[in-house]
Amino acid sequence: MYVTVRPLGEQCILAPQEEYPWREGVGSGGGRGAGESLEAGGRDRESTGQAVQSSTYGWGAANATFSTWGAAKAIDGIRYAPGSASSCSITDKELNPWWRLDLLDSYYISSVTITNRGDGWLEQTTGVEIRIGNSLENNGNNNPRCGVTSSVPAGSSVSFSCGGMEGRYVNMYIPNIQAVLSLCEVEVYGTV
Template sequence: MFLENLALKGTAVQSSTFYSCGAAKAIDGIRYSPSGKPYPDETYTYCSITSRQLNPWWRLDLLDSYNIFNVTVTNRGDCCLEQTTGAEIRIGNSLENNGNNNPRCGVTSSVPAGSSVSFSCGGMEGRYVNMYIPNIQAYLTLCEVEVYGTDSCEDFI
């Protein structure tokens, strides 16, 4: 079974936007995390970043429901590694609480600088994939989010 990166077909929004670091930058297909040298402003070019706020979130709308098997998150490589730490990956079909009440696939621990970490979601069904840091004031930074799955109507043989 071939799994495609469904994120490339979707649209993204986030709870707020720091500088010019909009939500779509995390689904542009560029798994690049700037090192800060020689151009520290590259983070603003390649990564989505929310403002520092209580309960920051980022949401991908896949425009249809899919069985999600894997979510891969790429962290920035220049600084501020904690800006992905503790993010809950939530998948489902509800927009209640901006989609942050959907079932949880996993929680990021410390993602090393410039690295990508994958989470197995076992075929969870959903249209929305959220990254959500609950109960603290924080920035949420995502340099790339990849979502691998199949059409939820597809039969497996």
């Protein structure tokens, strides 16, 4: 699992890679941006990003494994998967569910895009606070807020402008309610 920083002038895209990191001037064939080439002489800088979440749906179920709906599913490069959210991260129903991406370094975040699952369950992405910062206090959920989702239609993506907020951690958080948090893809864009 990689989170790749691709220079585009002064703008960089912090995007997940599905199979292997970008190489100089060549797309990976997987993940977002496949087939795109960099500007002449450009070079990708890559770092391994780590996603974690407050719990994982189905952890105790006999037919589920930890990785079935684990945190890494939200950065696997697959926005839309047919069927029952097979490529989405899903928490258990709990108070204050959260998901966090550690970019392993601090960036100026210009925008965040969230994609909802395509098989219904709209409430699982309603009221999600996007939090960005460098603190792990309260699992990163006390960092400054970039935005809050309203209802995200099934299979749709919604983008939030974060105006260059600085942070190493990007959190998705549903505060003060018993809920399930489901994220099928999270894309983070920013500058170094």
